[in-house]
Amino acid sequence: MVNDTINKSERIESLLYQKPNSSIAGFPLRLTLYNLAKENADSLYYDWLNRKPNRRKNLAKILSNKQVDRLSESFIVSGMSNFLKKTGEAPVLIDPKKVENSKRRLKTYYENNGFFNVTIDSKIDSIGKRKGKVTYSINSGAQFKLDTITTEIKTPVLDSLYNLIENESLLKSGDPYNLNNLNLERERITKYFRNSGAYKFQVNNIRYTVYDIKNPNHKLNTVVKIENQSVKKGDTTVTVPFKLYKINSVNIFTKNLSEKEVNRINDSVSYKDFTIYSDGKLNYKPKALTNTIFINKGDYFSDLNKNLTTRSINNLQTFKSQTIEYVEDPEDENGLIANVYLLPRKKYTWAPFVDFTHSNIQDFGITGGMSFTWRNIFKRAEIFQISAKGNIGSSRDLANPNNTFFNISEYGGDAKLTFPRIFFPINTTSIIRKEMLPTTQMSFGLTNQKNIGLDKENFTAIINYNWRPKDDTSMRLDLFNTQFIRNLNADNYFNVYRSSYNRLNDLSHIYFTNPGPGDFDEQGNLTFDGADNFIEDVVTGQTILSPNDTDYKSIRSIAERKVRLTENNLIVSSNFTFSKNTQNGILDNTFYAFRAKIESAGNVSSIIARQVNEPLSDNGNRTLFGIEYAQYVKSEFDYTKHWGFRKKQSFAVRTFAGIAIPYGNANSIPFSRSYFAGGSNDNRGWQAYSLGPGSSGGINDFNEANFKLAFSAEYRFNFFGDLYGALFADAGNIWNVFDNVEDEKYTFNGFQSLQDIALGTGIGFRYDFSFFVFRIDLGYKTYNPGKEMSERWFRDLNLSRTVLNFGINYPF
Known part of the structure; x- marks a missing residue:
């Protein structure tokens, strides 16, 4: 009671030394579990064992005397009780000493907030059998x-x-x-x-x-x-009186690692206003070191400059440790000498690794590989890294006629060169200052993967710049981001996209009136070659179907999709990403994060294609290296907000919007740049790639489009210990817009298409292992836009239609 008013604020309750047993919806679950445990379960076992003289003897005939004694430590005898005690919560007993300590703490809190005449009384009452309550009566008085x-x-x-x-x-x-x-x-x-x-x-x-x-x-x-x-x-x-000190000199000491670790100064270099010392030949260009130092000769002493220097040196990832000390200059009573001591990391490192993964496509995977790092490669703190990795995985979503567990594989290699500065022909220091910790990365990669059955080969080449204008803000500019994708097994398309094949197979028995040898197998089903021949007959007008027929449109749509997903892609793009995250440490659960990205592809390719003048494709589009290059503009916005509440509770929301518009040389977006909906990090009422586009009902195996809206909200709470729960709602969908898809079920047609936004709700469980969180979410289709209007709400809310999602860490 505070001034005769009941007060249950978290801040006040946190000051009490004693709190009631925890409860869930008013029920003391952990206390109940604790009370179910037996006290001294092992002693009770021996009492039972010795109650009859022959009981031990008879048990020893079946087991042995030693095993009879070991039963007292077994899970059946004492293990269950120990588990219940560990999981449960012991009864909280009222302690008058703790009550007095709580009163003193409350008094201090109110006095620290200006209530100097506060008085606090306490009263212990009985409220039932073996239960009591403590009432604190606080008369705060006036606030000063x-x-x-x-x-x-x-x-x-x-x-x-x-x-x-x-x-x-x-x-x-x-x-x-x-x-x-x-x-x-x-x-x-x-x-x-x-x-x-x-x-x-x-x-x-x-x-x-x-x-x-x-x-x-x-x-x-x-x-x-x-x-x-x-x-x-x-x-x-x-x-x-206090004095203001200036920096009279700055010394940098580098230590060359050796077996004996002997630190002897036998080399020094003066560069501008810095002196660099080394215990051997200096392995760094002077500018590479001085660029990281914000402590300058002639400046006043500043903790800010010291902290900037520490961050800048750490950002190099070249030195194992650094120490900055200040010494008063014996020749100047108002002067300081700044000494910066740097201990380099090993120049060469080799690191093998093994990892277990889970993703929207891959249910379970094992990844292994190795990386080699060469630091200070050009003596300006650059880092060169090469790596190779391989992956095998399992997916239930993919075609798997032989029922092979590991039906996904991938191998490849990468090379990355990092410069601790902006590597550009024009000087950018007036725009991107060195305190923004700029870096330049050049990376190249080649992978060969067998994942969605088309077995892709992927080559990437990226030049990007990263810098941080503020502690909570980062920016990234991809000057060039080139991706070349080649399908190695395009003939396997209908084995992967089974729904498309099944649709064609059904229609072929109606309209394929002139099949050739090998178009059907012995069971009367279309072969994969027969499926292609059937499509060609329909599109070229050799069947009774006309372009206005629904079945004709369906077959043509399947054909266009097959061409799109089996075509090779050449994407040469540039993009800019802005990110802001206000979280202050891992314990901060009230913060927001925002990310915005804009990307443009095909402009450079278009200029080059006009110069080389390669033959046009069958679609009449320009090509490079015999491939139609992608051309589009794309933008994304992602906002996440978290609110922390008392007793390990929080509420989080996420909003996402993204659109990719093809133009010029393209009328669609490459599959790798398109959007999908559903999955453990999206709308959890649907499996990945199974939602949308629009109200189409997700009839394809891998549904994707070029426009996406998504919104998620999640209330998180603690059950007990490291076990947490969540109630969530996910809304959103994908649509086609400004591309070659015309079916209104698939396209976004203004505000009326917002009725296609799907809603998935459910409950989740999380276990916090400290270094990661394991997550299980049970999702349900609350509003399904793929059904008729009268059947969209609440038709899938039953256990038999639960969508089970597994994940690592929180979804957002």
Whole structure:
């Protein structure tokens, strides 16, 4: 009770030393589990064993005397009780000493918030058999507020510095007294002083004098006091004014790793205002080291510059450790010498790895490989990495006529070169400053994969730039992002996309009136070659179907899809990505993250194609290396917001919108750049690739489109221990827009198409292993746009239609 009003705020409850047993919806589940356990289960076992003289003897005939004794430690005898005790929660007993400690803590909390006349009483009552409650009655009294705020600063240079930031003070006249604000103001002043040269200034050099001016309005006068610096001279302590220190010299020490680890300075280089020392031949170009140092000769001492230097050196990923120390210059009482000590990592490293994976397509996979790293390759802290990897996996979604468990495989290699700067012909330092920690990456990769049955070969070449304007903001520019995709097993198409084949097979018995030898097998089903011949007969008008017939459109759609998914792709694009994440450490559960991306493909390809003038494709489009190049513009927006609540509860939402518009040399988007819906990280009421487009009902094996909207909300809570639960709702769909698809069931046709947004709801379970979270989500189709309007709501909410999703870590 606070001022005769019940108060159950989390902040107040967190101050109590004793809290009731936890409960779920009012039921004390963990306490119940604990009470089910037997006390001294092993002793009860021996009591039972010795109750009859022949019981041990008879058991020993079946087992042995040793095994009879071991039964006392078995799961049946004591293991279950031990499990229940560990999982459960012991009863919370009322302790008068803890009640008194809670009262003292509550009093301190209210006094720290300006309630200096607070009184706190407690009462212990019985509320039933072996149950009790503790009531804390708090009379807060009036809250004191700040009135006049003055300063007493003994050091003149600090007084001048304070005057520059006085208007930004966190202490305002009329605000309630708050100890936390006083501490934050001390930290603010200290930070500014230390970034302005006050090398020896510490936060405890600031004190407050707060006194009651004895008026009925409960006003407080506050004095910010900053005394002079205390120094020892012999056996006495005297006070002297603080001084502002400047950097007189900066020394960089690098240590060449050797077996004996002997640090002997036998090489030094002077570069600009820096001196670089090495215990052997210097292995770095001087500029590579000085570019990471923000401590400059002639500048005032600054913690900010020191921290920037630490971050910049760590960003190189070249040094194992770094230490920055300041030494007072013996020749200048107001000067400092900055020494930066760098311990390099090994120049060469080799790392094999094995990993177990799960994705929307791959239910289970094993990945293995190795990587080789060569640091400081050009003596400017560059890093060269080459790697090779292989993967085998299993997928239930793919065609698998031989019922092989590992029906997915992939192998390939990558090479990546990283520069700790913007590598560009034009100087960009005026736009992207070095404190933004810019890097340039050039990477090349080749993979050969057997995943969706078409067995793809993929070559990539990327040049990108990364920098961080702020701690919570990052930017990435892909100057060139080239991807070449070649299908190695296009003849296997109908074995993969079984729904397309089954549809053709059914229609062929009606319309394929002139089949040739080998078009049907012995069972009367279309062969794969026969499926292609049937499509050709329909499209060329050799059947009774006309272009206006529904079946004709269906067959033509299958044909167009086959051509699209088996064609080779050449994508040469550029893109820019902006990311912002306000999360402050892994314990921060109130934050937001935003990502925006824009991509353009085909413009460079178009310029080159016009110059080389290769023959046009069968579709009349321009080609490069005999392949139609992709041309499109694409943009994406992704926003996630998390709110943290009391007792390990949180609420999170995610909004996503993406669109890719083909133009010029293309009338569709490559499969690798299109969108899909469903799966463990999307709409969990549907399996991956099974939702949409639009109201089509997901009739294809792999449904994709070029426009996507998605929204998810999830309430997360703790069951007990490391087991968490979640209630979620996922909404969204994909559509075709501005491409070659014309069927209104597939396309987005304005606001009326928003009725095609699917809704999946369900419950999830998560177990936190500290280094990762294992997740199981049970999803249900709450609103299914693939059905008739009258059958869309709540028709799939039953256990037999549960969509089971497994995942690692949270979906968003």
